Amino acid sequence: MLVPQVMPSRTFMDSIRTYEVPSNALAIWFLGQNGFLLKDASGLLIAIDLYLSDSCVKRYSHLPFRLNRQLPVFVEPEDLDVDVFITTHSHQDDADPETLHRLLRKDSTDFIGPWGIYPEILGVWHLHEPLPFDSPQPRDSLRSFCARPRYTRVTY
Numbered sequence: 001m002l003v004p005q006v007m008p009s010r011t012f013m014d015s016i017r018t019y020e021v022p023s024n025a026l027a028i029w030f031l032g033q034n035g036f037l038l039k040d041a042s043g044l045l046i047a048i049d050l051y052l053s054d055s056c057v058k059r060y061s062h063l064p065f066r067l068n069r070q071l072p073v074f075v076e077p078e079d080l081d082v083d084v085f086i087t088t089h090s091h092q093d094d095a096d097p098e099t100l101h102r103l104l105r106k107d108s109t110d111f112i113g114p115w116g117i118y119p120e121i122l123g124v125w126h127l128h129e130p131l132p133f134d135s136p137q138p139r140d141s142l143r144s145f146c147a148r149p150r151y152t153r154v155t156y
Contacts, residue, residue: 005072009079017045017081032071037082047082053098077102087113 007015021027021041029037035050052075056067077099085103087095095113103109 005074009074009076013075013079013081016075031074032069044084045082046084046086047080048086049088049095050077050080050085050099051096052077052080053096053102055096055098082109084110084112087111089114 016029016037016039019027019039021039021043023041025041027039029039031037031050031052033049033051035052036048038046038048051069052073054067054069060067080103089095
């Protein structure tokens with residue numbers, strides 16, 4: 001590991017959740033790989049491409065190179081507390097199945113991602129039918145969806 005974890009996962013998540021972002025500003029936390037948390041002054045907290053496991057190591061152990069994380073998992077999936085979870089594409093390190101399965105706040109987090117990941121989360125998250133986004137080209141790999149939890153109403 002290049003950077004040690006300096007505080008427990010829940011403590012770090014709580015510090016992000018309670019951090020007050022100045023108006024007209026955006027706070028950004030880098031969580032390793034290509035994962036980020038974004039928070040605005042209203043308190044809206046967005047996760048983008050979080051890879052909070054080492055699932056690629058397990059899945060691709062037959063390959064001749066290392067796929068181990070270079071940074072520790074700063075926030076365990078069970079401790080993640082975000083309003084919106086965005087997956088930009090369906091690569092395993094951006095739409096990490098282990099992270100998606102271990103999230104506990106599935107009933108209060110909106111999900112935005114590519115159609116390819118929808119079957120992965122369908123049986124795990126209690127989602128309304130997905131709302132498709134229009135795509136400039138009608139190819140499945142470019143189609144995305146937004147799904148809201150069935151049991152809550154989130155307004156922005």
